[in-house]
Structures are given as C-alpha cells and as structure tokens.
Amino acid sequence: MVSNPGVKAERATPQRARKDEDKEARRRLLLDEARALYEATSYAEVKMADVAERSGLAKGTVFLYFPTKEALFLALLDDLLFSWFARLDTRLGQPDAPWTGPWLARTVAESLEGETSLTRLLAMLQTVLEQNVTVEQARRFKERLLQAMLHIGALLESRMSFLRPGEGPRVLVHLHALVTGLRQMADVAPVAREVLASPHMAPLRIDFTAELTAALTTLLRGLEAR
Amino acid sequence: MVSNPGVKAERATPQRARKDEDKEARRRLLLDEARALYEATSYAEVKMADVAERSGLAKGTVFLYFPTKEALFLALLDDLLFSWFARLDTRLGQPDAPWTGPWLARTVAESLEGETSLTRLLAMLQTVLEQNVTVEQARRFKERLLQAMLHIGALLESRMSFLRPGEGPRVLVHLHALVTGLRQMADVAPVAREVLASPHMAPLRIDFTAELTAALTTLLRGLEAR
DNA sequence: GTCGTCAAATGACTGGAAGTCAGTTTCCCC
DNA sequence: GGGGAAACTGACTTCCAGTCATTTGACGAC
Numbered sequence: 001m002v003s004n005p006g007v008k009a010e011r012a013t014p015q016r017a018r019k020d021e022d023k024e025a026r027r028r029l030l031l032d033e034a035r036a037l038y039e040a041t042s043y044a045e046v047k048m049a050d051v052a053e054r055s056g057l058a059k060g061t062v063f064l065y066f067p068t069k070e071a072l073f074l075a076l077l078d079d080l081l082f083s084w085f086a087r088l089d090t091r092l093g094q095p096d097a098p099w100t101g102p103w104l105a106r107t108v109a110e111s112l113e114g115e116t117s118l119t120r121l122l123a124m125l126q127t128v129l130e131q132n133v134t135v136e137q138a139r140r141f142k143e144r145l146l147q148a149m150l151h152i153g154a155l156l157e158s159r160m161s162f163l164r165p166g167e168g169p170r171v172l173v174h175l176h177a178l179v180t181g182l183r184q185m186a187d188v189a190p191v192a193r194e195v196l197a198s199p200h201m202a203p204l205r206i207d208f209t210a211e212l213t214a215a216l217t218t219l220l221r222g223l224e225a226r
Numbered sequence: 227m228v229s230n231p232g233v234k235a236e237r238a239t240p241q242r243a244r245k246d247e248d249k250e251a252r253r254r255l256l257l258d259e260a261r262a263l264y265e266a267t268s269y270a271e272v273k274m275a276d277v278a279e280r281s282g283l284a285k286g287t288v289f290l291y292f293p294t295k296e297a298l299f300l301a302l303l304d305d306l307l308f309s310w311f312a313r314l315d316t317r318l319g320q321p322d323a324p325w326t327g328p329w330l331a332r333t334v335a336e337s338l339e340g341e342t343s344l345t346r347l348l349a350m351l352q353t354v355l356e357q358n359v360t361v362e363q364a365r366r367f368k369e370r371l372l373q374a375m376l377h378i379g380a381l382l383e384s385r386m387s388f389l390r391p392g393e394g395p396r397v398l399v400h401l402h403a404l405v406t407g408l409r410q411m412a413d414v415a416p417v418a419r420e421v422l423a424s425p426h427m428a429p430l431r432i433d434f435t436a437e438l439t440a441a442l443t444t445l446l447r448g449l450e451a452r
Numbered sequence: 453g454t455c456g457t458c459a460a461a462t463g464a465c466t467g468g469a470a471g472t473c474a475g476t477t478t479c480c481c482c
Numbered sequence: 483g484g485g486g487a488a489a490c491t492g493a494c495t496t497c498c499a500g501t502c503a504t505t506t507g508a509c510g511a512c
C-alpha cells in the first residue's frame with residue numbers, strides 16, 4: 001500500500017496506528033466489518049480471517065485489538081446496546097410523551113425495529129459471548145448495563161405512577177427477557193425458516209415487533225391493574 | 227470388552243447394537259452421558275470425544291447415532307422438552323386445580339424448577355442448535371413443538387375464560403420467550419458470576435423461578451384486566 | 453534529510469475439536 | 483460353523499481460533 005503523493009489524504013489512517021486516535025479508528029473499522037459480515041450471515045459463519053481481510057489487515061492484527069472472537073462481538077454488542085439506550089432515552093424524553101402503557105410498549109418495540117444485530121447478539125450474550133472473555137471486559141459491560149437499567153428504570157418509575165419502588169429496573173429485566181426470547185423465536189436459522197414456511201406452522205412464526213409490543217403492553221397493564 | 231460367561235447379563239446391550247431395541251438403548255446412553263457432561267460444564271466444553279469415552283464407545287460411533295454435535299444436543303432438548311410437556315400436562319389435569327393466573331404461573335415455574343438443562347438448552351435453540359442440523363430433524367422438532375403448544379394452549383383457553391380464541395398458544399409463545407430470556411440472565415457464565423457477586427449488582431442477579439412466576443403472573447393479570 | 457528505535461503489523465504455524473472412512477469385528481441366519 | 487451384512491473403530495482430514503518470531507513503518511533526535 002503506497003500513499004499517493006499527489007493527493008493529500010484527508011485524515012486517512014496510516015498503515016501503522018500509533019496515535020490513540022488512529023487505534024480507535026482501526027478498532028471501529030474492525031467492529032464495522034464484523035457487523036457487516038454478521039448481518040449477512042451468522043455468528044458461527046463469521047471467520048476472524050474474513051474480518052481481517054475485509055478490513056485490509058492481517059489476521060494477527062485483529063487479535064491485537066480483540067483478544068478473542070467473543071471479545072470482538074461483545075464489544076460490538078456493547079456499542080450497539082448503549083447507543084440504543086441513548087436513543088431510547090432521547091425518545092422517552094419527548095415533552096409530549098403520554099406515558100401510557102401501550103405508548104411505552106410501542107415506543108420501545110419500534111426503537112428496536114432496525115436493530116436486528118443488537119437483539120440477535122443480546123440473545124447470545126450469556127450462552128456464547130461471555131464464555132471466552134476476560135473478567136475485566138465482562139465487568140465493564142455489566143457495570144454499564146446496570147447503570148443504564150437503573151437510569152431508565154428510575155425514569156419509568158417517576159413517570160408511571162403504578163410502578164412501586166424498584167419496579168422500574170425490574171420491568172427492564174422482563175423486557176430484556178422478552179426481547180431476548182422473542183428474537184430467538186423470530187430470527188430463525190435458515191433450516192428452520194424453510195420448515196416454518198408451511199401454513200399450519202403459523203403459530204410458531206413470530207413477528208418480533210408486533211409480539212414484543214403485545215407482550216409488553218399486557219405486562220404493563222398487569223402491573224397497572226393491581 | 228469380554229462378556230462374562232458365568233453371569234447371565236440381564237438385558238445387557240451387546241457390543242454391537244443390531245436390534246432396534248439395542249440401538250435405542252445406545253442412543254439413550256449417549257444422550258444421558260451428554261447430559262451429565264453438559265450439566266457439569268457448558269455446551270462449548272462438552273467434547274464429542276468425551277461423550278464417546280464416557281459411553282465406552284469410539285468417537286466415530288457417536289457420529290453413527292448423531293450426525294453432528296448440534297444434532298445430539300437438539301435430540302437431548304427434544305427429550306427433555308417433551309417429557310416436561312407431559313409432566314406439565316399431568317399437573318394441569320389435577321381435578322382440584324383452581325385455574326387462577328397466579329396458580330398457573332406458580333405451577334409452570336415450579337415445574338421448571340429442577341429443569342436447568344432443559345431451559346439452558348432452550349435458550350440456545352435458535353442461536354446454536356438449529357445451526358448445523360438437517361432440515362428433517364428441525365422439522366420434526368418444530369412439528370412436535372407445535373402439537374404440544376396447540377394442545378396445552380387449547381387447555382388454557384378452555385379453562386381460563388378471559389383468554390380469547392387463539393390466545394392460548396400465544397401465551398405459551400410469551401412464556402417460551404420469558405423462560406428463554408430469564409434463563410439467559412439467571413444462568414450466568416462463570417466469568418460473569420464473579421462479576422455479579424458484588425452487592426451493588428443485585429438488580430442484575432436473577433432468581434429464575436421467582437422472576438418467572440412474577441412475570442407470568444403479571445402477564446396473565448394483564449390479559450384478565452382487559 | 454536520515455538514522456535509530458520501538459511498537460504495530462504480519463502470516464506461517466500450532467493446537468484442538470468436529471467430522472470422515474477404509475478397514476476390522478461381531479453376531480445373526482442359513 | 484461359516485458367510486455376510488452392518489456396527490464399530492480410530493487414525494486421518496479439515497477447519498479455525500489463537501500465537502509469536504520476524505518484519506516494517508512512523509516518528510523523534512540530531
């Protein structure tokens with residue numbers, strides 16, 4: 001790779017990332033390429049060598065930035081999850097928000113609409129991603145997750161009067177469970193997709209957004225009706 | 227392995243399983259050993275070679291009974307799931323059953339109490355187990371799952387008057403989602419267990435049975451309160 | 453400008469597990 | 483008791499995550 005002397009590259013990352021800034025850019029590049037591959041296939045089908053190739057780097061280099069494949073994908077999940085939390089936070093902050101159960105359910109479900117990568121990764125968090133990762137990385141992730149859940153949980157409690165103290169985060173735990181579980185059922189392996197195509201299988205075909213909205217609405221109604 | 231001529235073995239499986247009956251016994255043996263290993267460790271840590279060794283067979287033999295590791299564990303899940311369905315069915319058939327929401331929630335949650343293997347496997351169904359399995363095996367599994375859900379779903383509808391037509395199976399879908407999601411959160415990787423031990427992490431520590439009972443009760447109350 | 457240094461990058465190599473298959477052995481039936 | 487079908491075996495292949503000795507480019511010192 002030879003730099004072109006005629007054109008002044010605009011903040012192109014050099015061949016060697018020495019500054020923290022460039023390292024960060026390289027890290028991002030790897031996450032983006034990993035995500036692109038993951039969206040096109042599945043976790044098992046994404047090879048570290050492919051991530052490297054797409055990024056224009058050698059395989060060994062990927063392992064300088066992420067010690068294991070699981071660490072790479074946990075970092076990706078981290079990224080997607082907390083940027084989603086931030087977006088949800090913004091949406092919930094709208095001044096004209098009605099704060100009814102159905103509204104909240106719809107808002108949450110819709111905010112997860114294009115977030116397939118996020119919810120798919122979330123469904124693998126404990127069974128796959130946390131299996132081969134340093135305690136430190138796991139801690140940082142859980143710590144941030146806790147922060148976010150306490151923050152949003154407190155917001156829920158302050159706005160929805162039927163929630164008792166401590167129930168905000170709890171609702172989020174149930175939400176997390178529903179998201180994880182419904183994504184599993186909705187986002188089905190190619191093999192199973194074929195199987196589910198036949199008409200009588202309809203009850204097992206899940207529309208993620210619709211089902212999440214329904215379940216969450218019901219759950220909130222159940223809390224309100226005590 | 228030499229058979230002892232002095233003792234007449236009681237229905238011992240011969241070295242070669244030629245009768246269907248003996249093949250079935252061998253299949254069971256493999257499933258049991260796989261389960262034992264899985265309960266002691268995790269999916270990734272169970273090696274096909276270990277399953278073979280524990281069963282007193284060669285590695286190649288395991289692959290005569292199950293074409294892939296995923297197929298072996300999907301068969302195990304199949305076993306556990308449908309025997310659980312049968313037990314649940316029995317429990318629900320008790321003549322003195324009160325058929326209230328909280329009762330149903332408790333009954334279901336309690337029936338899943340010692341079933342950690344079942345729920346752990348369920349949480350991996352789509353993300354891992356269906357990834358490397360024949361269409362045929364996937365079809366048989368889904369087909370049986372559908373049967374069971376329609377059966378139990380119909381039972382729920384007939385006993386709980388607030389359920390509208392078609393909502394029985396739907397409740398089961400949400401139940402499945404909750405089970406899957408809560409098991410993920412409750413049954414945590416060793417790394418994460420250490421992380422979650424600190425006191426301020428309490429909101430992220432989940433008691434599976436308690437949380438499932440709570441969520442399911444709320445969900446049913448929400449349906450009743452329409 | 454160029455030279456020395458050192459961290460970044462490389463890619464051939466290792467280890468380990470799933471899955472294969474040609475050869476071996478058992479046991480059923482004639 | 484012997485012939486043959488098929489169950490079983492385990493060395494071998496393949497594939498991929500992860501390693502590490504070596505190479506190379508960026509940058510500061512002069």
